[in-house]
Amino acid sequence: MTKQYNWAILGCGKIARKFAEDLKLLPNAKLYAVASRSLDRAHEFAVQLGFEKAYGSYIELVEDPNVDVVYIATPHSHHHEHALLSLTYKKAVLCEKAFAINAREAREMIDCAKENNTFLMEAFWTRFQPGFLKAMEILESGELGELKMVRSDFAFNAEKNADLRLYNPDLGGGSLLDIGIYPVFATIMTLGKPSSIKTLPQFGFTNCEESIIMSFKYDNGAMASLVSSFASHSSIQSEYWCEKGYLRLNRRWFANAQICIWRQGMEHEEAVEVAPIEGKGYQFEAAHVMKCLDEGKIESDMMTFEITLNIMNTLDRVRADAGIVYPKHDLPSAN
Ligand SMILES: NC(=O)c1ccc[n+]([C@@H]2O[C@H](COP(=O)([O-])OP(=O)(O)OC[C@H]3O[C@@H](n4cnc5c(N)ncnc54)[C@H](OP(=O)(O)O)[C@@H]3O)[C@@H](O)[C@H]2O)c1
Known part of the structure; x- marks a missing residue:
């Protein structure tokens, strides 16, 4: 019998809404929980999109034992923090692009997935179009x-x-x-x-x-x-x-x-x-995540860790040449 996965969304912004609409196209995806920094916003999102649970903090969402997969839809500056949080609670993670601010953060996220033997993939939806x-x-x-x-x-x-x-x-x-x-x-x-x-x-x-x-x-x-x-x-x-x-x-x-x-x-x-295609096209990456989980994988064979690291390393090199700095984050590692 096909397993149904309880999806959870971390951050109730613009892309989260589009992704949730497309998730409805997948019979093995259950719109289970959402979390926002504001409980009101989480409630409103959950009611409008048809999720069962709404949390007013991200930690409550990852503490929910029924959550199978977390889709991280926060700004790129927060992907590292939110991926580590979810992976530490052994939740499979589909993390929006840009995967991280720099390659160092990306490597730490991948190391964390391996240490926790938990699935992690960059939500590069184009890869599945x-x-x-x-x-x-x-x-x-x-x-x-x-x-x-x-x-x-x-x-x-x-x-x-x-x-x-x-x-x-x-x-x-x-x-x-x-x-x-x-x-x-x-x-x-x-x-x-x-x-x-x-x-x-x-x-x-x-x-x-x-x-x-x-x-x-x-x-x-x-x-x-x-x-x-x-x-x-x-x-x-x-x-x-x-x-x-x-x-x-x-x-x-x-x-x-x-x-x-x-x-x-x-x-x-x-x-x-x-x-x-039906919908906006975000269902393909979500369907692929569930296929990987069905097969017990922690890494996708389509959107591999290597592709993500190659992108992040190249972006670091672009930033180094262009002088693009994110003041609250480390300088690019440029390797
Ligand atoms: N694949 C695609 O086609 C696509 C398209 C657009 C964006 N994206 C990616 O998805 C991510 C989110 O983009 P978005 O356009 O949805 O952004 P957005 O509308 O600004 O939503 C981001 C959400 O992140 C949460 N958040 C947590 N900490 C935050 C902080 N310090 N400041 C602001 N928001 C914070 C907020 O949700 P709560 O307040 O509810 O917690 C906010 O609504 C980005 O990394 C972006 O690159 C991908």
Whole structure:
């Protein structure tokens, strides 16, 4: 018989709401508990989304023996603290991106999962989107020849409000860890870790990095040109330029995007069929977590610890080059 898992959400913000809606699509997921720093907010969230229990502190949630999996939906600045808290109570953890503020924190979280023999995965939802998986399959098939260049962007004009997470340096604010991480992911998944990195950052009204251009270079001659920004809107596309043609994931490439391909000699681009999905697409990562738990794993074979560490190490190197510092956290370890 299929096991049903009691899901709990830590932090009742914007993404928690979207994730909870998609969790309803999974028959083996039970919307069990939520926790907020405010009991009123937890109650309101639980009633609106259909959770059984509401807690006014995070510690009460992890102390509940019936919680199987905790989805951490707090700002990146708090992922380390909240993952360690949950893992110490032997709760499986699905932790939002950016996984942590730096690679040192990420390593400590992974060590804690291993010490407690408890599952931990970064909630990088793109990794599980059918459109992205199809694009990876085409690139890996070699039909377009060797990959030479990744061009990827993610920008939107964010509200200029110092109280919000996006522009608050104490909460890991700035475009890099919030949305720049997506173009970095698009590159890590195909070309791996770069051999050299050059950046051009622009800092905004709270001294947070607001926009950043990143150039990556690889020993085999491949390159990547990546951008993120809170200053303007962008086409939000990822392109993979290969020796015999190119592949493009269209607007909102990181969700279940449509794919276009052009091969040398073709007059027009060709659309690749990507089936529409139900919900927003957060159910795929949640379903994968439960599959891993069914199999008794503490690490995903799709979103591995190595991928997460490669992303975090690369972000540290980007920050070191760009001079991006989060004053309440350690300096990046840059290794
Ligand atoms: N995968 C995706 O598509 C996606 C999309 C958006 C965001 N995210 C990630 O999800 C995380 C949360 O983003 P969000 O947009 O949901 O943020 P948000 O709306 O600001 O919500 C974050 C929640 O964290 C809790 N929190 C705990 N300590 C906090 C503190 N010191 N300051 C502020 N909030 C604190 C709050 O919940 P309580 O007050 O209820 O405790 C707050 O509502 C971020 O790491 C972000 O990168 C992922």
